[in-house]
Amino acid sequence: MVDVRKLIALAIVLLLIPAAAATAGDAKRGLMLAKQWCTECHDISGHTTSDQAPGWRSIANDPERDLDKLHAFLQKPRQPMPPLQLSKIEIEDLVAYIKTLKAK
Numbered sequence: 001m002v003d004v005r006k007l008i009a010l011a012i013v014l015l016l017i018p019a020a021a022a023t024a025g026d027a028k029r030g031l032m033l034a035k036q037w038c039t040e041c042h043d044i045s046g047h048t049t050s051d052q053a054p055g056w057r058s059i060a061n062d063p064e065r066d067l068d069k070l071h072a073f074l075q076k077p078r079q080p081m082p083p084l085q086l087s088k089i090e091i092e093d094l095v096a097y098i099k100t101l102k103a104k
C-alpha cells in the first residue's frame with residue numbers, strides 16, 4: 001500500500017524547492033542578466049572602477065556596505081542609474097551574483 005501521507009509530504013517538499021531557490025537568488029542567472037543590462041556602465045567582475053560607475057567587486061568588498069540593502073536600491077535606482085524595471089527575482093539573482101564577488 002502507498003502511504004498517502006508520505007505522498008502528500010513529498011508533494012509539499014517538491015512545491016517548496018522552487019520557491020526557496022527563487023528567494024535565495026541564482027548567481028548564474030544574475031551574471032547573465034548583468035551581461036545583458038549592466039556591463040555598459042559597470043565592470044561586473046573585475047577590480048576596476050570606471051569613471052562612469054563603481055565596479056561591482058569594489059561594491060561587494062566595501063565593509064561599510066550592507067549588501068542586503070542593494071535590493072531596495074535596485075527596486076528604485078537613483079540617478080545616474082537608468083530607471084531599470086527589474087522584477088523581484090531578477091533583483092535577487094543580481095544581488096546573489098554581486099555577493100559572489102566578495103572576497104572570502
Ligand code: HEC
Pocket residue numbers: 033034037038039040041042052053054059070073074079080081082084094
Ligand atoms: C547607464 C549606466 C548604468 C547602467 C546601465 C547600470 N548602472 Fe548601476 N550605477 C551607475 C552609476 C553611475 C552608479 C553610481 C551611482 C551613485 O554612486 O550614486 C551606479 C551604482 C550602482 C550600484 C551601487 C548602488 C549603491 O548603493 O551605491 C549598484 C549595486 C548598481 N549600480 C547595480 C546595477 C545593476 C544590477 C545594473 C544592471 C541591471 C546596473 N547597475 C546598470 C550606472 C549604471
